[in-house]
Structure formats: structure tokens, C-alpha cells
């Protein structure tokens with residue numbers, strides 16, 4: 001099996017690229033930390049990668065809104081390269097700020113099916129301020145909802161940390177939820193107890209940001225493009241969990257499986 005090549009794409013202000021690249025490498029991939037400016041100089045660089053990952057952080061200082069400037073560069077100056085990438089049998093992952101970038105670029109929620117480099121195309125989905133108005137850092141539980149998301153194969157629930165100010169999914173018209181459900185695009189939701197209704201709006205801190213339908217992550221209909229607000233790269237080892245001794249956790253943390261699944265797709 002040849003090792004998939006991962007482009008961990010960073011911009012000024014990105015700050016999670018090292019641990020994200022480490023996670024992919026631990027799972028058997030070759031991960032390059034590529035600066036956005038290198039891609040802007042030579043957009044065809046992207047063609048040599050099988051996994052594109054945009055990590056967390058504060059790209060461009062969250063100016064104009066988290067992920068807006070980075071996202072507009074992907075849609076504008078890199079529009080052709082991104083269009084080509086999405087058409088291919090490849091994977092894209094956005095973590096926290098990376099998820100914001102994928103949404104602001106228009107890469108999520110619809111992947112190749114909804115891709116347009118036209119900046120005037122109206123967008124139905126955004127990530128905006130948490131309802132509490134605060135940067136919020138907590139451990140949360142997620143429930144997997146999408147049958148086809150490549151990154152979530154074999155996972156039911158996972159614990160992961162969040163750390164963001166603009167993590168609330170908001171849409172122009174809530175009828176879009178029906179489409180997302182039919183297409184399996186609601187990838188992961190914040191989760192309390194097993195008995196909670198999927199449609200019930202969960203309160204803080206279970207749903208930490210007031211996200212619509214408790215959504216923590218979305219994927220496209222192919223399951224190859226996935227973005228989530230929590231940080232799986234911050235839970236690679238059992239000991240990173242706040243209650244790992246009480247829970248009897250050992251070995252890998254829950255987040256590692258997401259990177260393993262991505263690498264295994266090319267196995």
C-alpha cells in the first residue's frame with residue numbers, strides 16, 4: 001500500500017498544523033505542512049495530494065469573521081485547483097477554523113456538487129458566533145449520524161474538545177435540514193444521553209454553541225468532504241482526556257480513529 005500524501009494547509013494565524021500533521025503521520029500517511037502562499041504561487045501543487053486538511057487556528061486573525069479571508073482565497077485565486085480536487089476521488093477535512101474555511105469557501109456543505117468559484121453565488125449555510133457570545137473551550141460528546149462519512153466509519157460516539165467563538169451552524173432556511181438528513185450530510189451532532197431525541201435542541205454545555213439541530217460537523221453527499229468544530233487532533237492519546245484514569249482509558253484517544261479512517265480509505 002502506498003502512503004497517501006496529506007496537504008495540511010496553513011495560512012497566517014493557523015496554529016494546529018503540527019499536531020494535525022503528526023496525527024496523519026502516526027496513522028501511516030506522509031503529511032506536508034504547506035503554506036497557503038506556496039499554493040497561491042503554484043496552484044497545481046494541490047494535484048499531488050490525496051488528502052487536503054485545513055487545521056484549526058485563527059487564520060488572518062479571524063478578521064471579517066473566522067475563516068472568511070482564507071475561504072475567499074480558496075474560492076477565488078485557487079478556484080480551479082479546488083474544483084479539480086473536489087471532482088477527484090480524494091478526501092478533504094476541515095477542523096474548527098478549517099471547517100469555517102470550508103464553509104466560507106462554499107466547499108461545504110455540498111462538496112463538488114455545490115462548488116462554484118463565483119463569489120456572488122448566494123450561500124445558505126454559515127458558522128457564526130456561539131449563542132453565549134464567548135470563546136468556549138470544553139470537552140463534548142459527539143454522536144455519528146452520517147452513514148457515508150469516510151472519516152467516521154466504525155465510530156458511534158466520541159469525546160473531543162472544542163475551543164471556538166464562531167461554531168454555531170446557521171442556515172438561511174431551516175428546510176435545508178431535511179435535505180441534509182436525506183443525503184446523510186449531518187455528520188456528527190453534540191450528544192447528551194442515549195435517550196435524547198435527535199430533533200430536540202440540547203442546552204449548554206451539551207450543545208456548547210447553540211448550533212442548529214445540535215450539528216457539530218457536516219459532510220457532503222459523497223462522505224469524502226468533512227468539517228467539524230471539535231478538535232480530534234487534541235485527543236490522540238487516552239491520557240489527554242480529563243477523566244482518563246476514572247474511565248480506565250488507555251492507548252489511542254478517540255480522535256485518532258478519524259485520521260486512521262482517512263488513511264485507510266487509500267489502503
Ligand SMILES: NC(=O)CC[C@H](N)C(=O)O
Pocket residue numbers: 055056057058059062066095096097098135163164165166167
Ligand atoms: N480552535 C479554532 O480553530 C478556533 C477557530 C476560530 N478562531 C474561532 O474562534 O471560532
